[in-house]
Amino acid sequence: MLRVLAVDDEKPALEELLYLLRSDSRITSAEGATDATEALRRISRALEAGPDGEDGIDVVFLDIHMAGLTGLDVARLLAGFARPPLIVFVTAHEGFAVQAFDLKAVDYVLKPVRRERLAEAVRRVRDLVVSARELRQSEPVDPGAYTPAAHTPVANTATSGPAVPQHAPAAGVLPGGVAGPEQIPVELGGVTRFVPIDDIAYVEAQGDYARLHTKEGSHLVRIPLSTLEERWASRGFVRIHRSHLVALARIDELRLDAGTTTVRVGDAELAVSRRHARQLRDLLMHPR
Structure with missing residues (x-):
C-alpha cells in the first residue's frame, strides 16, 4: 500500500488530484502540500522517520510550475538524498519531460488528469515500491538508511511523441x-x-x-x-x-x-x- 504526497500550488487542482488518489485502493494515505517549501519539510520528516515510520512517503506527485521553487527544483534537491521517495510529475506542460526523466521520474502525467492515466502511474509506482520492500526484507536492516522504491525510467512517457523523453x-x-x-x-x-x-x-x-x-x-x-x-x-x-x-x-x-x-x-x-x-x-x- 502506498503513502503519497501530492504537491500543487493551485488548490482546485490539488484537491482534484487528492480525490483521485484517495479513491485508489492501492493508496493508504494521500496528503497535500501547496508549495515546495512545505513539501520539502514533509519529505525531510519522512526521510528521518525511515521507510516504515509514521510519516513515511513512498511517492510524491509533483506539479512543475509553482511559485518559488518549481517541481523540477524540488526533484533536483531530492536527488541529493541517498534514497528519496519516488517522483511522478503531474503537469499541464509537455515540454519538460526530458528534464523530468533525467531526474529519474517514474512517470509524467499530463493535466487534465484522467483517472485511467493516473491509475497507470500508481501501478508503476506500486510495482517499484513492492520490489524495494522485498529487497529490504532480504537484506540486513540499517536503521539509518531509507530505501524507497526503485525508480525506472519512463520514455514513451514523452514518451513517445514530441515526446519528451529522453534520457534513460x-x-x-x-x-x-x-x-x-x-x-x-x-x-x-x-x-x-x-x-x-x-x-x-x-x-x-x-x-x-x-x-x-x-x-x-x-x-x-x-x-x-x-x-x-x-x-x-x-x-x-x-x-x-x-x-x-x-x-x-x-x-x-x-x-x-x-x-x-x-x-x-x-x-x-x-x-x-x-x-x-x-x-x-x-x-x-x-x-x-
Whole structure:
C-alpha cells in the first residue's frame, strides 16, 4: 500500500488530484502540500522517520510550475538524498519531460488528469515500491538508511511523441539497485509509454527531434540525434549518416554498389555516408 504526497500550488487542482488518489485502493494515505517549501519539510520528516515510520512517503506527485521553487527544483534537491521517495510529475506542460526523466521520474502525467492515466502511474509506482520492500526484507536492516522504491525510467512517457523523453537512466540498473531493462519514455496522445531501447532498430533525425523506429512502429522524441549517439554507443548504436543512427545487431545486410554503401534494417534501406562507411564495415566484419 502506498503513502503519497501530492504537491500543487493551485488548490482546485490539488484537491482534484487528492480525490483521485484517495479513491485508489492501492493508496493508504494521500496528503497535500501547496508549495515546495512545505513539501520539502514533509519529505525531510519522512526521510528521518525511515521507510516504515509514521510519516513515511513512498511517492510524491509533483506539479512543475509553482511559485518559488518549481517541481523540477524540488526533484533536483531530492536527488541529493541517498534514497528519496519516488517522483511522478503531474503537469499541464509537455515540454519538460526530458528534464523530468533525467531526474529519474517514474512517470509524467499530463493535466487534465484522467483517472485511467493516473491509475497507470500508481501501478508503476506500486510495482517499484513492492520490489524495494522485498529487497529490504532480504537484506540486513540499517536503521539509518531509507530505501524507497526503485525508480525506472519512463520514455514513451514523452514518451513517445514530441515526446519528451529522453534520457534513460543507467543501462539495466534502477536507482533502488533493482535490475531492469533500459527504456525511453515517449508521449502519444496524452499517454506516456516506455519503449525498451533494445527494441529500437534505428533512429532518424528530424530537426531537433529524433524518430525511434521499432518493429511495431515509430515514436518521435524531442532529443537530438547526436545526444542519442553519445548515450547509446555502449548499447551498440552507431552513426551511419548525419540522419541515421543504427543498432548494429539489427543490420541484416551491408551492400556496396558503385561506390555507395547502404544497409538493410528490416524493411528499411538506409544510406551510409562515406565518412562512416569504413568504420561501419570494420565493426560488422570484425566485431569486438
